[in-house]
Structure formats: structure tokens, C-alpha cells
Amino acid sequence: MPDKDHMQDRDIDLATRLTQDHHQSLKLWLRMLSCTTRIENEIRTRLRATFGITLPRFDLMAQLERHPDGLRMGELSKRMMVTGGNITGITDQLEQEKLVVRVPDPKDRRAYSVMLTPAGRRAFSDMAAVHEGWVADLLKDIPPEDKGTLIELLSQMKQHLNAADDKTT
Template sequence: MATVIPAVADVESRVLDDHHQALKIWLRMLACTTRVENVIRQRLRNEFGTTLPRFDLMAQLDREPDGLSMGELSARMMVTGGNVTGIVDQLESEGLVQRAAHPSDRRAYQVRLTAAGRRQFRRMAAVHEGWIVELFDGWSPAQKTQVHGLLATLKQHLAGIDTVPAPKGKRKEAA
């Protein structure tokens, strides 16, 4: 039998019927994303004594066996270089990552998972995947396929939109 989860008041619940449908969808997506992220954060903390940013950094490094520069990590994680440095410092002190001179930039470091870091990350990643499967178990396989397709369409649409609109009264000139 499915567990009934009580409704939680959030920004989405304040949307009125006369608000635009796009706003309702945005707030619903945000509410769901926040809830999933909060569950994952709590479980990572309880199960592994780690944080989501540490997990994310290790995931980036697991995908790149040759390592990534601090700048590349910062860009991929969409956080400041200072945030990446702090996380790398912690993981390095625990023997989970190592820094080495960057092969083509003397001013930069290349960061790689150590063997212990790779083992630890892969153990966490397997459990993490199970959590994600559990959290999305409320949808049938067909619904998951439908949502995935709809979000792919939205992502493609968003890729064609400027992130910074031109100031009012100014037209973007053709190149």
C-alpha cells in the first residue's frame, strides 16, 4: 500500500487559479526539485556523513579519470572557485582526491579522485541511484518517459533563449 504524504505548504500552494499556467508549472517543478534535493541531502549526511556539494564534485571527477582543473570543476558545478577550493581541500585531507600540476597550464591544478575516493564515490553513487529510483516510484514507466520527453523539449527551447535580455528599448543587433 502506498504511503500518503501530507501536503506541505510551499510557494506553489500560494498560486491562484488565475495565475498563468507557466508560472504554476515552474513553481511545481521547483517544489518537487527542492523536496527531492532535501531528501538526498539528508540521506547523504545520515548514510555517508557527506554533503551534496562533495558528492557532486566527486561525481564530476568520476566522469573524468584524467581529472579536471579547479576552473573546470567550478564551471561544471556552477559555483565559485572558492567553493571548489574548500571542497577539494577537505577531500584531499581525507585522501579522496589529489591535486597535481596541470599538464598544460602551469598556473592551474588538475584534481583527480584517488583510488579510495573512486571506491567511496561508487559506493555512494549506487545507493544514491536507489534513492532516486525510490523517489520517482510514484510515476509509472510510461509517465517517466513522458515527463522526460517533455523536459527534453523544454530544455531544447531554453537553449535558444538569451540568458540576459537586452535592456528595454534596445534591440539585439544581428551579427
């Protein structure tokens, strides 16, 4: 067990390293996480109740909707920030429902691209319209000017984070 003086030294050291900005940054991070989690959980519940679909399946379809020529499995994994195994499982489910199709990659016969089927495009279009309404409803009490400010501030944060990533790679 550490002696009392050692623990006191450690506490003083920690206190001297922490600034008001440390506390404020942590508070900001936790507030953003809390808001994101609450919205995500509500969307997840509504997607399942209304369309019988999971949020990851919806997200995969959203990625494919933005890329009509399809995306390779590895690219989907990277964009969705999940493992290749997760992408395979989600794709298998959507393929069984005839919402996506795997197409051999003409440049690499070992690889496949995943594309929305016409039925998948129609289903996603219907879900996306309802989804957008849900998000608008969840954020309706935030004045438009505050939304604009939040978008600008979060855009700046993203730029700073990207710049920090560029420095470490």
C-alpha cells in the same frame, strides 16, 4: 503615495500583459522547483546520515568520476555552477580525506586538475549505487510511461532554453 487612478492604471496594464500562459508557466516553474527541492533535501539528508558527506562534495566527486583524467578548478566551478572559492573549499576537504588529489596541469604550471584517488573512486562508486536506489525509491510511484513523458518534455524545455541562450550570446 501614488494616487488611486495611477494604481488602477498600473493594475490594468499588468492584467493586459498577463495571459493564461504566463500563469501556467509560473505554476510549472514553481511545481518543478518544489519537486526538485523536496528530492534534493531528502538526498542531502540521506547522504549526510549514511555517508557523512554533503551533497556538494558528492556532486564534485560525481563530476570527477565522469572525467577520470581530472578537471581543472575553473571547469568544476562552471559545471557545478558555484564559485571558485566553493570548489576550493570542497576540494580541500576531499583532499584531506584522501578522496581527491590535485595534479599540476602539464600545459599550465599555475593551474591544477583535480582527480579522484583510487579510494575516492571506490567511495564514490559505493555512494552512487545507494544514491541511485534512493532516487528510484523516491520516484517509484510514477509509472514508467509518465517518467518517459516527463523526460521528453523536460528535454524539449532544455532545448528551448539553450536556443534562447544562443540567441542572446
